[in-house]
Amino acid sequence: MADEHYPEDLIYHPEHDWAKIDGDIATFGITWFAQDALGEVVFFEPPAVGTAVTKDASYAEIESVKAVSEVVAPLSGEIVEVNEALEAAPETINDDPYGAGWMVKIKLSDPSEVAALLDPAAYKALL
Amino acid sequence: MTEPTESLRHTALYDRHREAGAKLVPFAGWEMPVQYPDGIRAEHQHVRAHAGIFDVSHMGEIETSGPQAEAFLQHILSNDVTKIPIGGAQYSLLCQEDGGVIDDLFTYRLGPQRYLTVTNAANHPVDFQWFALQAGGFDVDVIDRANEYAMIALQGPEARGILRQLLGDGAEPERMKIVESHVAGHPALICGTGYTGEDGVEILVPPANASSIWEDLIIAGAKPIGLAARDTLRLEVCFHLYGNDLSRDRDPISAGLAWACALDTGFIGSEVLKKIGDEGPEQKLVPFRIVGPGIPRQDNPVFRGGSQIGVVTSGTLSPSLDNGVGMAYVDAEFAEPGIDIEIDIRGKLRPAQTRRKPLYVKQ
Numbered sequence: 001m002a003d004e005h006y007p008e009d010l011i012y013h014p015e016h017d018w019a020k021i022d023g024d025i026a027t028f029g030i031t032w033f034a035q036d037a038l039g040e041v042v043f044f045e046p047p048a049v050g051t052a053v054t055k056d057a058s059y060a061e062i063e064s065v066k067a068v069s070e071v072v073a074p075l076s077g078e079i080v081e082v083n084e085a086l087e088a089a090p091e092t093i094n095d096d097p098y099g100a101g102w103m104v105k106i107k108l109s110d111p112s113e114v115a116a117l118l119d120p121a122a123y124k125a126l127l
Numbered sequence: 128m129t130e131p132t133e134s135l136r137h138t139a140l141y142d143r144h145r146e147a148g149a150k151l152v153p154f155a156g157w158e159m160p161v162q163y164p165d166g167i168r169a170e171h172q173h174v175r176a177h178a179g180i181f182d183v184s185h186m187g188e189i190e191t192s193g194p195q196a197e198a199f200l201q202h203i204l205s206n207d208v209t210k211i212p213i214g215g216a217q218y219s220l221l222c223q224e225d226g227g228v229i230d231d232l233f234t235y236r237l238g239p240q241r242y243l244t245v246t247n248a249a250n251h252p253v254d255f256q257w258f259a260l261q262a263g264g265f266d267v268d269v270i271d272r273a274n275e276y277a278m279i280a281l282q283g284p285e286a287r288g289i290l291r292q293l294l295g296d297g298a299e300p301e302r303m304k305i306v307e308s309h310v311a312g313h314p315a316l317i318c319g320t321g322y323t324g325e326d327g328v329e330i331l332v333p334p335a336n337a338s339s340i341w342e343d344l345i346i347a348g349a350k351p352i353g354l355a356a357r358d359t360l361r362l363e364v365c366f367h368l369y370g371n372d373l374s375r376d377r378d379p380i381s382a383g384l385a386w387a388c389a390l391d392t393g394f395i396g397s398e399v400l401k402k403i404g405d406e407g408p409e410q411k412l413v414p415f416r417i418v419g420p421g422i423p424r425q426d427n428p429v430f431r432g433g434s435q436i437g438v439v440t441s442g443t444l445s446p447s448l449d450n451g452v453g454m455a456y457v458d459a460e461f462a463e464p465g466i467d468i469e470i471d472i473r474g475k476l477r478p479a480q481t482r483r484k485p486l487y488v489k490q
Contacts, residue, residue, distance in 0.1 A: 039150070065167045065446070
């Protein structure tokens with residue numbers, strides 16, 4: 001696995017999600033490993049702005065040609081923004097999982113949860 | 128993520144798939160390539176536009192021979208076996224007494240009293256037991272040949288051209304025929320059959336020669352295609368998949384396979400199927416297309432006017448149509464093309480419409 005697959009400025013959840021922290025806002029997406037395992041993503045529907053998400057619980061579903069998977073929230077909070085572009089172009093999640101393929105932004109309800117997530121080295125050790 | 132385990136079987140082409148960077152998954156007890164690095168959609172389109180090769184060596188073969196081979200097969204297979212000429216091929220069902228489907232099969236006639244039947248990988252052991260059990264009263268030999276053949280499907284509009292590069296002076300089969308021939312200098316049985324809706328052939332060879340033929344097919348212009356694209360290709364043209372659209376709980380009449388059932392030959396299950404045919408099946412298998420977003424999946428409930436009228440047996444995103452498509456068993460009154468239905472995709476009702484077969488028509 002090449003290092004560029006797991007950027008240093010992100011923190012990771014064992015269910016193959018990443019979070020990027022910016023003050024009390026966190027951006028979520030799925031990792032390079034997750035999109036590779038899924039194969040071509042053909043459908044992703046983010047939940048509505050205002051939806052509460054809970055750490056370790058599914059907040060959305062993602063579909064590849066072959067299968068449906070749950071997307072797990074790495075942290076708890078309330079959705080303040082969703083990546084609307086993914087509905088029309090879900091393949092962006094494969095092409096750019098850490099950039100244009102981001103899924104939702106949330107306002108953190110419990111910033112202390114961050115401590116439980118993994119740094120890139122710890123996440124890579126799971127793969 | 129699935130780790131390869133020692134208990135999974137490998138085809139003769141396993142090392143080729145690994146070298147090509149295939150994603151390997153367990154399938155019916157085998158570790159098979161589900162896709163290659165280009166991905167399902169690119170592979171699918173490649174078969175529609177050019178030619179692809181599929182490793183289908185996990186499928187099984189049963190040889191039936193002897194003075195009563197024809198009579199025996201007529202007894203257990205749904206189609207009229209007497210209509211298969213020497214060198215011919217035929218699709219049929221293997222049914223149990225109540226008409227439920229044990230498997231769907233292609234049978235090839237190799238000689239006056241010699242037939243080869245190709246089985247689905249997951250069903251092969253049970254099929255062979257069924258053949259052996261039913262052969263009791265007949266003067267036939269039933270032999271399990273599954274380990275003696277690797278099988279490569281070469282499919283697509285360019286398939287015949289690629290095959291001709293490797294035939295030498297070997298014979299080429301017409302559609303729905305089988306010939307004993309040569310491919311890339313190796314003896315092979317070549318069948319003018321396939322399961323993609325494209326022209327093409329299926330090549331049966333000893334496993335020891337499979338790798339070299341596979342490589343030569345790639346050099347001649349074919350591209351390796353995984354099982355995922357095989358599934359999307361077959362579903363677009365509404366070919367049945369055992370375990371999805373066919374099972375022991377469904378009969379061929381409901382499945383729209385009456386054309387492969389010669390009800391007057393007296394095959395096992397035909398009495399019940401006659402009755403179902405006369406009375407009309409309660410449910411029928413019908414293709415459908417989602418209107419708007421959403422991808423149907425096996426077991427999604429089908430609704431119309433607030434009541435459940437059926438269940439999805441196959442569903443996917445059609446790469447050719449870029450749209451959710453599938454097949455579903457629905458109450459017979461709704462099983463004609465052009466009926467508005469709703470598919471319950473994980474709790475959300477998505478509008479859909481029943482369609483004519485096939486879902487994808489080649490331009």
